[in-house]
Amino acid sequence: PAPPQLSPKDQKEWNSLQKKAEDSSQQVYFHPDVRRKPKPEFEGERNPTTGETGGPKNDPLRHGDYSYGGRVTDF
Incomplete structure (x- = not known):
């Protein structure tokens, strides 16, 4: 049922x-x-430093851990 109508x-x-x-x-x-x-x-798909195509846009080992956007991944 619907609620009662208001004035x-x-x-x-x-x-x-x-x-x-x-x-x-x-x-x-x-x-x-x-x-x-x-x-x-x-910019682009190819890393000019390593020559890798389709890899991460930032170095994941910059701080000694595999981190992406400030979050460390464990594997």
Whole structure:
């Protein structure tokens, strides 16, 4: 069953409040732990330093660990 109908005055007020709530929720908030990925070291598919084609855009061993975008992978 549907909820009971509101009076036209109450419905108008409810619609107004809904619109106001939707407009204020359009702002985007990011968690403080979110980080941007590092800028690629080269453009294109071929790494000019190693000659590798289709590999990672950044050196994963830069900090001594296999890390991508600040996250270390373990294998």
